[in-house]
Amino acid sequence: MWEFFLCLLPSLMLILVKILLRWNWIRHLADSTVQQCGRCMWIMACRLLKLPHIPVSEFRGECQAEVRLICKTTALANHLKKHCYALAQPPLARWPQADPHLQIITNLMWPTKEGAELQGGVRFKRDNLLLVDGGIVALDWAVSLTDQQVQTKRDHHPGGRVLGLHSSNPAIVIIIPNALGRVTPHLIRLCHQALQQGFYPVVFHRRGQGGCPLTTPHYQEFGNPSDLVQAVAYLRSHHPSSTLLAISEGSGSGLLLSYLGECGSSSHLMAAACISPVFHGQLWFEYELPWLYHWIALIYRKLQINRYTTALSSVMVAKILHCNSLRDMEELMFCATKQSAHRMSDSVDHVGKDSSRLSTKPDWASYWEKNEPLRDADEVAVPVLCLCSRDDPLLPPLSTVPEALFHNSPYFMLAITEQGGHCGFIHENRHGGTTSWSHFLALEYFRVVADFIGVEEKKGFKDDIAHRGSQGLRHSTSAVLSKRRRATLLRKERPILGSRRRQISTPSDIFTLEEEQVDFTWNRSYTR
Structure with a gap:
């Protein structure tokens, strides 16, 4: 029994x-x-694994978390606070979705496979763009297999600049991956959500990254936007009726911020967003990352470079593969060592001034003077929204963020959340499902900016009509010319930032000058 x-x-x-x-x-x-x-x-x-332990608070309600928005008081900032509803709904999730390390594993490190079913219903069509110096960059157009309505509407581009699904010429969102150039699951979900909302996402791959062939014996520097300038010009010429937007992922923001600063009012972009951005490139390379993430990034970078031993020097590739850090690789690839610097100075003294033009590489400090993302921050003439999290284990502390830039520049806005990790920002709804808060906020931010600029354009058009009616037709020519000069005049309205450019790029500096009290006027001419 x-x-x-x-x-x-x-x-x-x-x-x-x-x-x-x-x-x-x-x-x-x-x-x-x-x-x-x-x-x-x-x-x-x-x-x-010696990973920093970041405590994750329990999810009890939306009242315990909020999004801190740092920006200068402008009409656009007030319009954004009023109409961008995602700012009032911070990313909230329970463990394990809220753990920053698990978010990095699932959003950045998880392998992606070919096939639309395994990539959220998104596949890519590649365009290889030949550059002036013979290099090649790739543009991967995200194509939806399920939404045939959006696909058929992309084939026609009649006039009109409208954002959204119901437009015949959808806005183009240029997506810039991280500095490693890897197509992450986070980036694929961004493409899928952008397609669902009617945008036209395209992923920009630098030379030698993302499977793009390397036809030149060198890569592109961290903050050199010359390739991106040509890619944007190509998109502008082939899609003249579409609005151009840009989103960067992680360290890819160094390229986007450099592009916005160098091009200024001629960037052809209407707005930009940076998710978990790197504001100081030199500080990020010198910052001690957790060894596991640093080791994985280093191995991935070496495997990427090892593919192009024929395009690069075999001796150089052998030296790069023996590097023990990302900083050593960056310095070896783009900077001159002390011995080569002495040899170059001796050759200049003996040969003469003409040979000095053939100088090869700068030193580490001079390299970052030309490649810091915020080196020309005072020239930016496009609204930029940056998303940062306090529990980001891959970036320096938030104390290094140049808050003075966001307090004084009318074009920069910074949203800080309590949790979100690095390019994660997972939001859990009441039904148990999860979404990416950063994707939703960035796309909604683009719509709000487009609506705001549309209203400002109508106001400016009405003012021009009233002015012409009072002054006569003889002033019509001067009014048109003044609009064309408006992009140049924008740079003269910001005297404080122009004199403080070097202080902006240093995290320890604090502004001591008083903010200008003149009301800022938004103009749309820089997007023409």
């Missing part, structure tokens, strides 16, 4: 557990116990 009872004991235990789980409080207790055990095991694993 006892043997028969022992044989039935496992089945009886399962029946008892099933009966007990019918009560909600027992089910809730079991779920919380399993979750706490898994959380403790994950904390122990992070300690063994």
Whole structure:
């Protein structure tokens, strides 16, 4: 009899557990116990891997978290606070979705495979663009396989600048990956959500990245936007009726911010957004990342460079593959060592001034004087929204963020959240589903900016009509010319930032000058 009872004991235990789980409080207790055990095991694993432990607060309501928006008081900032609803709904999620390390694994490090079904219903069509110096960059157009309505409307580009799904010429969103050039799951989901909302996403791949062939014996510097300038000019010429927007991911913001600063009012972009941006390139390369993430990025970079041993010097590739850090690789590829610098100075003294024009590489400090993302921040004439999180383990602390730039420049806005990790910003809704808050905010931000600029254009058009009616037709020519000069006049309205350019690029400096009290007037001419 006892043997028969022992044989039935496992089945009886399962029946008892099933009966007990019918009560909600027992089910809730079991779920919380399993979750706490898994959380403790994950904390122990992070300690063994020497990853910084970032506490994740429990999700109890939206009232406990908020988005801190740092910006100068302008008409656009007030319009954004009033109409951008995502700013009032910060990213909130429970563990494990809210853990920054798990977000990095799932959003940045998780492998992606070919095939539309495995990439969220998105596949890419590539255009290889030949540059002036013979280099090649790639433009990957995201194509939806399910939404045929959007696909058919992309084939026609009649006049009109309208954002959204119901436009015959959807806005083009230029997506810039991180400095490694990897197409991450985070980027693929961004393309999918942009397609769902009627945008036309295109991924920009630098030379030698993302499977793009390397036809020149060198890569592109961290903050050199010359290739991006040619790519944007290509998009502008082939899609003249579409509005151009830009989103950067992580360290890819160094390229986007450099482009906006160098081009200024001639950037052809209406707005830009930076998700988890790198504001100081030199500080980011010198910052000590967690060893696991640094090792994975270093291995990926070496595998990427090893593919182009024929295009690069075999001696140079051998030296690069022996580097132990990302900084050493960047310095070896783009900067001159001390010995080569002495040799170059000796050759200049003996040969003469003409040979000095053939100088090869600068030193580490001079390299970052030309490649810092915010070196020309006072020239930016496009609204830029930056998204940062306090629990980001891949970026320097938020104390290094140049808040003075956002307080004084009318074009820069910074949104800081309590949780979000690096390019994660997972938001959990009431039904248990998760979405990317950063994707939703960036796309909604583009729509709000487009609406604001449209209203400002109508006001300016009405003012021009009233002015012409009062002054006569003889002033019509001068009015048109004044509009064309308006982009140049924009740079003269910001005298404070122009004199403080070097202080902006230093995280420890603080502005001591008083803010200008003159009301800022938004103009649309820089997007023409």
